[in-house]
Amino acid sequence: MSVRKRKWTTAKGVEREAWIVDYVDGKGARRLKTFDRKKEADAFKATATVEIREGTHVADSDSTTVKKAGDLWIKACDGLERSTRDQYQQHLDLHIVPFIGAEKLSKLSIPIVRSFEDQLRTGNADLQADDPRREPRSPAMIRKILVSLGSLLADAQERGLTARNVVRDMRGKRRKGKERKAERRQKGKIKVGVDLPTREEIKAIVGAVEGRWRPLLLTAIFTGLRASELRGLRWSDVDFDKRAIRVHQRADRFNEIGQPKTEAGERTVPAPPIVINTLKEWKLACPTGELGLVFPNGVGNVESLANIINRGLMPAQVAAGVVVDTGEKDADGKPIMKARYTGMHCLRHFFASWCINRVANGGLGLPPKVVQERLGHSSIMMTMDVYGHLFPRGDDAEELAAAERALLA
Numbered sequence: 001m002s003v004r005k006r007k008w009t010t011a012k013g014v015e016r017e018a019w020i021v022d023y024v025d026g027k028g029a030r031r032l033k034t035f036d037r038k039k040e041a042d043a044f045k046a047t048a049t050v051e052i053r054e055g056t057h058v059a060d061s062d063s064t065t066v067k068k069a070g071d072l073w074i075k076a077c078d079g080l081e082r083s084t085r086d087q088y089q090q091h092l093d094l095h096i097v098p099f100i101g102a103e104k105l106s107k108l109s110i111p112i113v114r115s116f117e118d119q120l121r122t123g124n125a126d127l128q129a130d131d132p133r134r135e136p137r138s139p140a141m142i143r144k145i146l147v148s149l150g151s152l153l154a155d156a157q158e159r160g161l162t163a164r165n166v167v168r169d170m171r172g173k174r175r176k177g178k179e180r181k182a183e184r185r186q187k188g189k190i191k192v193g194v195d196l197p198t199r200e201e202i203k204a205i206v207g208a209v210e211g212r213w214r215p216l217l218l219t220a221i222f223t224g225l226r227a228s229e230l231r232g233l234r235w236s237d238v239d240f241d242k243r244a245i246r247v248h249q250r251a252d253r254f255n256e257i258g259q260p261k262t263e264a265g266e267r268t269v270p271a272p273p274i275v276i277n278t279l280k281e282w283k284l285a286c287p288t289g290e291l292g293l294v295f296p297n298g299v300g301n302v303e304s305l306a307n308i309i310n311r312g313l314m315p316a317q318v319a320a321g322v323v324v325d326t327g328e329k330d331a332d333g334k335p336i337m338k339a340r341y342t343g344m345h346c347l348r349h350f351f352a353s354w355c356i357n358r359v360a361n362g363g364l365g366l367p368p369k370v371v372q373e374r375l376g377h378s379s380i381m382m383t384m385d386v387y388g389h390l391f392p393r394g395d396d397a398e399e400l401a402a403a404e405r406a407l408l409a
Contacts, residue, residue, distance in 0.1 A: 031059050065153070067101035095120065117146065206218065232346075257302070264372075264377060324338060
């Protein structure tokens with residue numbers, strides 16, 4: 001491998017010069033790469049020498065664009081859930097290709113990816129309204145897009161289309177730590193009365209909800225099942241004798257039945273008497289279908305999440321008085337109220353807090369590991385990141401006084 005200067009004169013008589021790296025790649029093919037400065041040529045020579053020795057070097061002519069590599073990556077995702085594939089396709093079509101789709105993989109660098117990240121963050125208000133590069137993306141969305149870009153490049157690496165995964169190179173431990181802190185600051189801690197109902201609100205909802213939505217919402221409140229798990233729950237997974245519910249499948253947003261996303265999602269959750277007794281009554285009136293679902297729609301198929309929220313959760317809150325003022329008034333001049341909580345996950349948050357709270361305060365007082373298992377989290381870290389601040393500290397004034405008396409008695 002050699003670096004040499006080349007001088008020539010253009011057709012218009014202008015003298016030009018450049019630095020050429022002349023080398024043979026891992027396939028035995030002779031390659032020439034041109035640089036404006038010797039420093040750049042020397043840097044490429046050093047990198048290419050190592051890559052050729054390790055068998056990872058990819059010449060520019062053998063590389064491809066981000067868009068073409070993205071198409072290959074999407075095809076390789078056939079084994080994933082439909083919702084996951086659709087999310088990857090949206091990241092590619094709406095965020096990655098409009099900005100860097102024409103870039104060659106071999107020319108991607110950390111500065112280029114950082115510039116791409118900055119463009120996602122700021123957008124460009126001077127572009128036309130229908131241009132996907134116009135609107136800025138949120139920090140959470142940028143993080144997801146970069147994860148998808150990293151997966152795309154990892155797939156391209158395995159295909160021999162690029163030697164580096166610059167996204168993985170740029171995301172060191174220090175950077176990840178900063179991102180996690182920034183994300184936690186953005187999300188904030190979940191709060192009682194804001195993200196999850198209070199004990200009084202839950203009691204009001206339990207007393208107000210009726211009809212076909214009562215068994216579903218009671219099960220959500222007292223078992224913490226995700227909405228997808230409730231929609232995919234079968235009667236064969238309800239053990240009335242042992243008062244337990246087994247989670248073995250879920251219904252995705254396309255109403256397709258499949259396994260839980262993670263191994264930890266498959267679990268058995270104890271159910272209190274109010275849930276078991278209500279389900280026994282509901283089983284007599286439940287619409288039947290081939291799927292054997294506990295909470296189907298009127299013809300026995302998977303119920304849509306929108307129906308559960310709009311026809312079940314929202315009216316139940318309004319009937320229970322768990323509402324907020326919209327600031328608008330009806331024809332009679334009375335304030336228009338709406339449900340305080342907008343998604344089913346608020347009930348899952350409440351279940352987590354119920355598991356965590358002290359028995360003296362009406363909770364179960366379960367240790368973190370058991371809470372993780374009940375919720376079906378893949379790791380204890382996830383449980384503690386979301387709910388760690390809800391666990392009793394064990395060092396309040398009354399408990400300290402009791403511990404002192406026990407020690408010195």
